[in-house]
Amino acid sequence: MATPHWLFGDQLGPHFVAPGEDGPARNAPVVMVEARSVFRRRRFHRAKAHLVLSAMRHRAAELGDRVRYVRAETYREGLEKAFGAGGLTVCHPTSRAALRLVRSLDGVRVLPARGFLVPLDDFRAWADGQGGQRLRHEDFYRWVRRGYGLLMDGEGPAGGRWNHDHANREPPPRGARTLGAPAPYRPREDDIDDEVRRDLDRWERHDGIRFVGRDGPRLFPASRREALAALRRFIEHRLAGFGPHEDAVLAADPVMSHSLLSSSLNLGLLDPAECVERAEDAWRSGRAPVNSVEGFVRQIAGWREYVWQLYWHFGEDYRRRNALGHHAPLPDWFLELDADAVTARCLATVLAQVRDTGWTHHIPRLMLLGSHALQRGWDPAEVTDWFHRCFVDGYDWVMLPNVVGMSQYADGGRMTTKPYTSGGAYVHRMSDLCASCVYRPDERVGKHACPFTAGYWAFLHRHRARLERNPRMTRAVRGLDRLSDLDALLREQKRRAEGPP
Structure with a gap:
């Protein structure tokens, strides 16, 4: 009998079971493990949990008698139920934690990664x-x-x-x-989606597994x-x-x-x-x-x-990078996706999109959600975890460089040449989100001060010594010297730091 091939929940296309050079054996039996421990470790968006489980179960239905689909508490337990101590092949997993797991198991041969262009x-x-x-x-x-x-x-x-x-x-x-x-x-949803939704309801009621966000009709x-x-x-x-x-x-x-x-x-x-x-x-x-x-x-x-x-x-140590020394915890309104608590129309709109769908496109992610976290000095590891949990397309390999490097500049410029943050003028130019907002993108202080405009200048002030040495930031940092209201701006920022914008 051919060596069984293990499919993780993000290895669901035909190219992960297709034989080839150093690939799984032709017509190898397949094992898939639905591990509840994954959902205990992190409080995922419910729409994401639904999508992943639905996709896994749809793939199992397609594979038919070729697959052994096991529901278990952990991957180890599931593999033991499926094949005992027998050998397995598996394509290179997409996270360091999963790679450590498969390398710790006897008889598992790791094949080259698939699903990417470049080896x-x-x-x-x-x-x-x-x-x-x-x-x-x-x-x-x-x-x-x-x-x-x-x-x-x-x-x-x-x-x-x-x-x-x-x-x-x-x-x-x-x-x-x-x-x-x-x-x-x-x-269109089907019977598998109905089954997944019932299981998620049961997990929340009886198994102590908690989610965030809303699980409406499946969108992806x-x-x-x-x-x-x-x-x-x-x-x-x-x-x-x-x-x-x-x-x-x-x-x-x-x-x-x-x-x-x-x-x-x-x-x-x-x-x-x-x-x-x-x-x-x-x-x-x-x-x-x-x-x-x-x-x-x-x-x-x-x-x-x-x-x-x-x-x-970049290696495992990259996830601990915090070049700017940001340690503020994520506030409850952000963790709970409480868009109704937010006054700033741009953030409220985008946070509601994440709450309702588990998705928003790259500019709201970078220039609104990420930029606000950067300006507030939130811990980059917590921000990375939030993006991983709350987006339907979020995985460790996706979010670690995107958030630590691109969004939070926590690697000090190893990935990008400057921090990606801006004042309200950019948001106003590239969106209609400033219309009807109580805040005004051209005001830095006062009750109508835009949280992004004020936050941008406060961020530059806080990190002036580092940023003024960056050729791409020198001109912006020198703009601090022209602000006659900087002291007032910093006092207001300190007072408003705890609450939603």
């Missing part, structure tokens, strides 16, 4: 070849494009540019409530069939309009033209190669402009791959 060894070779220089995303992205022939015209980039950000950073259309994009794919794919339908819908109807407003925010249109494919990619339901290849085909056939296609390819073949690689490259 880990190839990245290490590329990183070693950078001569000790900063591992810049732009350099990595171009290397991937060249190496895999993605969106290339001969030796040069399609459209004559590697980076089309200049065309992809437009503010929202003036006066528009929505972008007017075709609706995204949304799945839980099967390969649904994920492919979502990909087709995006490529055919939404990709063309994706690029120009990918950094814009509209209160009544949280999804804009975004693909909503991150959860499907991170569950392993889609392979990144098929996503970028279909996007490139849309450009070559004239169905989508190059700036929109490049923006999408950059997200998947660039940033997603980059984050995955840095998670492993």
